[in-house]
Amino acid sequence: MIDAHAHLVPPDLSARIAADGARLGVRLESDGRIAFASGETSRPLLPGLLDPPRPAGCDVQIVSPWVDLLGYGLDPERGTGWARLLNTAMAGRPALATVPLQDGHAAAGELAWALGHGFLGVEIGTNVRGRELADPELEPFWAACAEARVPVFLHPAYVIATPRVAAHYLHNLAANPFDTTLAAAQLIFGGVLDRHPDLRPFLAHGGGYWPYQFGRLDRGYAVRRECRGAAQAPRAYLRAFSYDTVVHSAEALRYLIGLVGADRVLLGTDLPFDMGDPEPLVTLDGAGVTPRERQAIAHDNAASLFRIG
Helix, strand or coil: CEEEEEEECCCCHHHHHHHHHHHHCEEECCCCCEEECCCCECCCCCHHHHCCCCCCCCCEEEEEECHHHCCCCCCHHHHHHHHHHHHHHHCCCCEEECCCCCCHHHHHHHHHHHHCCCCCEEEEECCECCECCCCHHHHHHHHHHHHHCCEEEEECCCCCCCHHHCCCCHHHHCHHHHHHHHHHHHHHHCCHHHHCCCCEEEECHHHCCHHHCHHHHHHHHHHCHHHCCCCCCHHHHHHHCEEECCCCCHHHHHHHHHHHCHHHEECCCCECCCCCCCCHHHHHHHCCCCHHHHHHHHHHHHHHHCCCC
């Protein structure tokens, strides 16, 4: 089994920040949070992030940076340095890199470094502190990803801030999947997927609401001029994405597999967070998959997408 969605903070990151953080506009607060010169501050560090648990039967766990550490608010020079520090600390594991997405050229450069140092792909936020992923300034990054045919894991970050999601943990329960939906729509309507057909985007949390509301986007494409930036109706792009299994519902997972095909779904846990799925195979088996589909989703799809030998 390959866990394609888990998170890690390198155990020696605090020491690296102490040694080099001041130059990069990054500091470690007394309560363990990480603060950036741009005004961003991480949440308190979960101890499990230093050594994320593996679910039973997991052979390979692909770890991604904690999105609180993306540092997109830093200026491009310091952002590039911070990405390199974090990537250097993450190296040597089955891992996805981070890039300074605040600058498309710098992001492409860091992607090239990461791929040359054994990283399996790249994780990015669903927006760049409010700047959308279809922003023309990001074209150098998308072109580099397409040329390398590298998996790009889109994870909610910098989600829309509104008091309406302040209660009941809705900033996570509702706003996170909504931001993934916005990111997918931007890539479609913004023409990014048309300009770069070799892109391999991979969506967290079952794709947010996108696979379940693609008909509404289709309707917009049919009746609204603002939605004509794509070459085809949105449903044509369903299989342009891969999706993880972190939907917390066998019924929803069954629908997703039936919609996009078992070859576009990868097993994930989102560990060590409490909103993760610690028993992904139980969820997968509850979806009523065939043995062949189970093998594909639990192992083969990730092995192919991330080129794991």
